[in-house]
Amino acid sequence: MTWRMRFSVSILVVYTCLVNYKEEQTSTDTYNLKMVFPKQSTPSPRRDTAAQAPFAKVKAYLMKELSTGRWPPGSVMPSEPELVAQFQVSRMTVSRALRELQTEGFVTRVQGVGTFAAHLGLVSSTLTLPDLQHEIVSSGHRHSVQVHMAQEERCSAALAAEFHLAEGTLVFHTLVVHFDNGIAMQCEDRFVNPACAPDYLATDFNQITPTVYLRTVAPLWEAQYSVEAALPTAQEAALLGVSAATPCLIVLRKTANADVPITLARQVHPGDRYRLNGHFKP
Amino acid sequence: MTWRMRFSVSILVVYTCLVNYKEEQTSTDTYNLKMVFPKQSTPSPRRDTAAQAPFAKVKAYLMKELSTGRWPPGSVMPSEPELVAQFQVSRMTVSRALRELQTEGFVTRVQGVGTFAAHLGLVSSTLTLPDLQHEIVSSGHRHSVQVHMAQEERCSAALAAEFHLAEGTLVFHTLVVHFDNGIAMQCEDRFVNPACAPDYLATDFNQITPTVYLRTVAPLWEAQYSVEAALPTAQEAALLGVSAATPCLIVLRKTANADVPITLARQVHPGDRYRLNGHFKP
DNA sequence: CAGTGGTCTAGACCACTGA
DNA sequence: CAGTGGTCTAGACCACTGA
Numbered sequence: 001m002t003w004r005m006r007f008s009v010s011i012l013v014v015y016t017c018l019v020n021y022k023e024e025q026t027s028t029d030t031y032n033l034k035m036v037f038p039k040q041s042t043p044s045p046r047r048d049t050a051a052q053a054p055f056a057k058v059k060a061y062l063m064k065e066l067s068t069g070r071w072p073p074g075s076v077m078p079s080e081p082e083l084v085a086q087f088q089v090s091r092m093t094v095s096r097a098l099r100e101l102q103t104e105g106f107v108t109r110v111q112g113v114g115t116f117a118a119h120l121g122l123v124s125s126t127l128t129l130p131d132l133q134h135e136i137v138s139s140g141h142r143h144s145v146q147v148h149m150a151q152e153e154r155c156s157a158a159l160a161a162e163f164h165l166a167e168g169t170l171v172f173h174t175l176v177v178h179f180d181n182g183i184a185m186q187c188e189d190r191f192v193n194p195a196c197a198p199d200y201l202a203t204d205f206n207q208i209t210p211t212v213y214l215r216t217v218a219p220l221w222e223a224q225y226s227v228e229a230a231l232p233t234a235q236e237a238a239l240l241g242v243s244a245a246t247p248c249l250i251v252l253r254k255t256a257n258a259d260v261p262i263t264l265a266r267q268v269h270p271g272d273r274y275r276l277n278g279h280f281k282p
Numbered sequence: 283m284t285w286r287m288r289f290s291v292s293i294l295v296v297y298t299c300l301v302n303y304k305e306e307q308t309s310t311d312t313y314n315l316k317m318v319f320p321k322q323s324t325p326s327p328r329r330d331t332a333a334q335a336p337f338a339k340v341k342a343y344l345m346k347e348l349s350t351g352r353w354p355p356g357s358v359m360p361s362e363p364e365l366v367a368q369f370q371v372s373r374m375t376v377s378r379a380l381r382e383l384q385t386e387g388f389v390t391r392v393q394g395v396g397t398f399a400a401h402l403g404l405v406s407s408t409l410t411l412p413d414l415q416h417e418i419v420s421s422g423h424r425h426s427v428q429v430h431m432a433q434e435e436r437c438s439a440a441l442a443a444e445f446h447l448a449e450g451t452l453v454f455h456t457l458v459v460h461f462d463n464g465i466a467m468q469c470e471d472r473f474v475n476p477a478c479a480p481d482y483l484a485t486d487f488n489q490i491t492p493t494v495y496l497r498t499v500a501p502l503w504e505a506q507y508s509v510e511a512a513l514p515t516a517q518e519a520a521l522l523g524v525s526a527a528t529p530c531l532i533v534l535r536k537t538a539n540a541d542v543p544i545t546l547a548r549q550v551h552p553g554d555r556y557r558l559n560g561h562f563k564p
Numbered sequence: 565c566a567g568t569g570g571t572c573t574a575g576a577c578c579a580c581t582g583a
Numbered sequence: 584c585a586g587t588g589g590t591c592t593a594g595a596c597c598a599c600t601g602a
Contacts, residue, residue: 035441035471035548037536053571067503067540090573092374095589103385112580113586159317191318204601212561220347225560229531229553247529247553249511252317257349265316271511271529278507351588361568372592377570393569394599 054089058097061087066106071117077107079114100223111181129225129251129276132267133209136180144182147205148239149175150207155191162254163193163261172200174210177239184240185274187232190265209263218257226252236268298417340379343369348388353399359389361396368523411507411533414549415491418462426464429487430521431457437473444536445475445543454482457519466522469514470519472547478539486497494548500539508534511553518550529553 003153021087052060062077071077078086083094098115101107108116136143153173159166171191192200203207203210228250237244251267334342345360353359360368365376380397383389410429419424442449454474460467470494474482479499485492510532513519519526526530533549 017552035444035473035546055571091577092574092590093572096571096586097332109588110581111580112586114581114587121596162317191317223562225558225562227509227531227552228556229529231529247511247513248511249531264317270344274510276507277507280505280507337590363567372594374571374593375591378590380569391569392600394567394601396568396600 004030031068052073054087055093055096055100058083058087058094062097063106066117071231073117073119075117077115077117105174112178129139129227129253131211132178132186133212141181142179144179144240145205145209146177146179146205147174148177149173150200150201150205152194159191161262162264163191165193171193172197174201175239176205176210178209183273184242185269187236187239188265189236189266189268192261192263193261196260196262210263214255214263216263221258224252224254227276228252232268240268240270242270249274249276284353301358314366325450336369337375337378339380340365340371340376340521341382342368344379344383345388348399352372353401355401357399359397359399364503374419395527409507411535414468417492418467421461421558424461426461427487428461428521429490430459431454431455432483432487433477434483441473441546444546445473448477454479456483456487457521458487458492465555466524467551469518469521469550470547471518471550472545474545475543478542492545496537496545500544506534509558510534514550514552521549522552524552531556531558 011013017182065071080091080094080098083089084091085092085096098107098109102115104117108118110116133143136222138209151173152170154168155163155165155171157167159171160169163169163171165171174188174190174192176188176190178188188210192214194212197214199217199238200210200213203213205213210218214264229247230250231244232248233240236245236248240246240248241250247269249269251265251269253263253265253267255262327400332406347353360378361374362376365371365379366373369376380389380391382396382531384391388400390400392398403450415425433455434452436450437445437447439449441453443446445451447453452564454476456470456474457471458470460470474492474496476482479496482492482495482500485495487495490498491564511529512532514522514524514528514530516526518530519528522528522530524530532552534545535545535549535553536549537544
């Protein structure tokens with residue numbers, strides 16, 4: 001399924017541990033507390049709609065009618081010629097409005113058949129995986145790192161398969177901890193394909209993070225992600241300064257450029273300090 | 283920041299518990315194993331590019347040159363008239379190519395100034411939050427639910443604030459566990475604004491899940507998400523049949539239609555059974 | 565001022581679907 | 584076959600920027 005939308009996201013950093021609510025409470029109270037969202041600043045500029053372009057008017061009209069249920073999911077919507085007549089605009093204009101709605105997932109179009117209201121609910125919503133350093137800095141906090149390892153290694157069979165390399169080939173391996181105002185937020189274990197970034201190990205990660213450096217040498221063109229909750233390894237717990245029983249949010253990322261794998265990373269975040277947040281609106 | 287892309291996602295359901303690797307191993311081995319992605323079927327149809335439309339050719343050309351670093355982030359790219367001359371197409375055609383690249387976040391355009399290569403790395407990538415039932419069913423598994431609670435309640439102060447209602451107003455409250463082939467995958471605790479779905483409690487959740495039902499009565503038009511790793515409550519652990527020390531992936535979702543809050547949900551997934559997966563390519 | 569992007573028009577040809 | 588969407592053209596007017 002395709003989902004295209006304007007999508008603004010922010011990362012929430014929780015310093016204080018989440019309160020341990022008494023679990024003996026009635027379920028109602030327990031859940032009420034656990035389900036309250038963090039307060040948001042919500043600047044919400046709401047730009048002036050001043051002069052709206054014709055294609056935007058058509059699009060806004062269709063969006064509004066869709067939201068009121070005028071065209072239930074799966075039903076036929078007006079054709080391009082009908083909208084041309086209704087709005088007295090050229091076909092290119094309504095075409096653009098409809099194409100954008102299709103791109104955003106609100107309608108389905110089939111050549112030779114027509115335009116249909118989409119089954120919105122079937123579409124999953126998106127959440128961004130933010131760049132930690134960028135978010136820390138842009139929120140006015142101080143970002144720092146500790147480099148615990150930066151070396152060459154011969155890769156294992158499993159790793160070799162991921163990188164499409166022969167077992168035993170040299171790869172770069174770093175282990176870096178990221179801090180937000182001195183608090184450990186992420187333990188990043190990363191392997192890098194030397195062919196893509198020969199100078200990787202020579203980089204001063206206190207000046208430029210692995211993620212940022214890799215961007216400069218190889219634009220990101222494909223990525224695979226996985227987000228899960230699990231316990232940290234003993235080493236990770238020690239590096240993060242948390243108990244080995246602390247649930248962690250773990251992000252695995254693998255990026256490639258034109259089928260050449262660039263890097264494989266495991267980013268471990270203490271569950272009580274880090275959370276992925278997303279706000280989604282059409 | 284705006285991020286628009288074609289984005290395909292799948293949910294991975296892990297039945298067997300993740301293997302507990304020996305943590306006494308060298309860090310290299312430990313991480314290699316923990317960082318391997320699950321094998322994917324990757325059907326990857328790779329549609330034939332057969333006859334590519336002119337606007338698509340221009341777009342593909344610009345994408346390719348961008349990926350090779352011809353225009354470093356922030357640098358000036360060819361203007362519309364230049365591309366018109368180069369490709370011998372009309373301005374509308376190159377305009378569409380550039381507009382789509384802008385929508386997808388690859389270029390930045392400023393009226394009166396020009397088109398610039400975007401700072402790709404600053405853009406965060408997206409991940410979808412899939413609809414559990416839909417994913418279970420579409421993967422050929424059997425989806426079932428257990429309804430543990432479905433009642434009216436007077437809402438607490440915190441909940442009332444979330445719903446923009448007065449404290450003590452009646453709201454609907456359900457507690458449902460979702461199973462994939464009999465294995466508990468999600469414990470969903472949900473509050474619903476009665477004004478939006480008066481018949482919510484009369485629904486047979488064995489036939490139609492809360493999410494699906496709410497879609498039918500109120501199209502989703504705005505949502506707020508939060509994903510975190512934490513321990514389940516004692517009740518959740520019992521309902522899911524896991525230890526209270528099991529790290530869980532917890533999704534909070536709040537949806538609203540035109541500023542009217544519809545529902546607030548807390549979805550708790552055992553970390554060793556559920557994972558969010560995303561594959562991202564331009 | 566020249567150059568840029570933002571948008572629109574009126575017409576066109578095409579591929580596709582379903583009666 | 585008539586109706587649909589997919590796309591393109593050649594020209595146009597405009598707002599905006601920076602010299």
